[in-house]
Amino acid sequence: MKKHYIGVDVGGTKIQANLVADDGAVLANNRQDTPRGGESEVSVNAIEESIRTLLYENNLTIKDIGGIGIAVPGLVVPETGYVVVTPNMNLSGVELGKILKKRLGISVAVGNDCNLGTLGEFRYGSGRGAKSVVGIFVGTGIGSGIVIDGKVIGGAACSAGEIGHIVARIPVKNWTKFLNNDKVDLSEMLTKKAPKCGCGNRGCFEALASRTAIERMIREGLASGVKSVIKDIDNDTVIKSGALLRALKANDALVTAVMRYASYVIGCGCLTVRHLLDPEVIVLGGGVIEACHKFMLPLIDEVVQSDQLASAKSNRRITVAELGDNAVAVGAAALRLIED
Numbered sequence: 001m002k003k004h005y006i007g008v009d010v011g012g013t014k015i016q017a018n019l020v021a022d023d024g025a026v027l028a029n030n031r032q033d034t035p036r037g038g039e040s041e042v043s044v045n046a047i048e049e050s051i052r053t054l055l056y057e058n059n060l061t062i063k064d065i066g067g068i069g070i071a072v073p074g075l076v077v078p079e080t081g082y083v084v085v086t087p088n089m090n091l092s093g094v095e096l097g098k099i100l101k102k103r104l105g106i107s108v109a110v111g112n113d114c115n116l117g118t119l120g121e122f123r124y125g126s127g128r129g130a131k132s133v134v135g136i137f138v139g140t141g142i143g144s145g146i147v148i149d150g151k152v153i154g155g156a157a158c159s160a161g162e163i164g165h166i167v168a169r170i171p172v173k174n175w176t177k178f179l180n181n182d183k184v185d186l187s188e189m190l191t192k193k194a195p196k197c198g199c200g201n202r203g204c205f206e207a208l209a210s211r212t213a214i215e216r217m218i219r220e221g222l223a224s225g226v227k228s229v230i231k232d233i234d235n236d237t238v239i240k241s242g243a244l245l246r247a248l249k250a251n252d253a254l255v256t257a258v259m260r261y262a263s264y265v266i267g268c269g270c271l272t273v274r275h276l277l278d279p280e281v282i283v284l285g286g287g288v289i290e291a292c293h294k295f296m297l298p299l300i301d302e303v304v305q306s307d308q309l310a311s312a313k314s315n316r317r318i319t320v321a322e323l324g325d326n327a328v329a330v331g332a333a334a335l336r337l338i339e340d
């Protein structure tokens with residue numbers, strides 16, 4: 001029998017365990033709600049439960065499995081499976097790899113979700129065949145990952161590939177402030193004009209072009225009296241990617257303007273990635289891109305094509321992710337496959 005692998009995508013709202021063949025095909029999956037609050041133990045139990053249920057539902061035992069990979073939304077040390085921090089859920093400080101290995105009797109690899117989403121696209125999605133792939137996922141935030149020659153690039157402290165937090169709008173005031181005053185400190189030099197990011201810094205790509213940023217700009221437009229099909233939203237209402245697409249299809253002036261802006265910002269992000277890493281493929285994914293890529297991709301391409309810095313001709317490209325919701329779990333399984 002062919003070997004099967006399990007990849008688990010642990011998200012803030014759901015845990016999805018995929019049964020994956022060694023060619024990347026998803027054979028079955030099990031979805032559960034992520035437990036809200038409580039001790040980290042509750043979340044670890046839910047991950048274990050999703051794996052055991054997947055096995056049970058497919059008449060398999062752990063002996064039929066070649067390996068398990070787990071993707072978590074946070075900072076992970078892949079070598080040890082230690083979760084340093086997960087800002088939106090309670091797995092911070094958990095030895096997730098070691099605990100699950102002990103409970104399940106099989107080695108368990110753990111990685112960051114966006115890194116593994118990129119790895120999934122690299123092995124089985126729109127980046128297959130390329131030597132280097134950068135994934136940029138535009139949703140509530142902007143996540144990303146870097147895969148070169150099949151390896152996820154983690155950096156010195158497992159923090160590389162946070163393209164969403166590259167500072168795109170420099171929040172430092174004009175140089176003239178320094179004239180006749182060499183004692184100005186950093187806090188005096190920072191302007192509040194650059195939007196604040198979820199990470200705490202100002203001017204990140206995520207603060208300018210994520211779904212959260214798009215929502216903020218739409219609210220600004222509505223508050224200043226611009227008419228839109230999106231109206232009557234209170235502060236708690238989330239403007240989902242599907243609503244953005246419907247507004248674009250209705251030629252809504254406000255949403256069209258905001259989405260053009262966000263697309264150009266993402267285009268500048270792609271350009272920055274080009275100049276830093278020059279990957280063969282930049283894969284764009286996440287809820288906003290999945291819903292609105294027909295509108296956004298030509299605008300993103302327009303910015304990248306406008307690059308004035310000459311480079312050698314090559315087959316590099318910018319493309320839309322293929323694996324959708326499965327990318328992260330498939331990438332988690334691929335992490336296991338690669339290590340075999």
Ligand SMILES: [Zn+2]
Nearest residue numbers: 165197199204
């Ligand atoms: Zn940030």
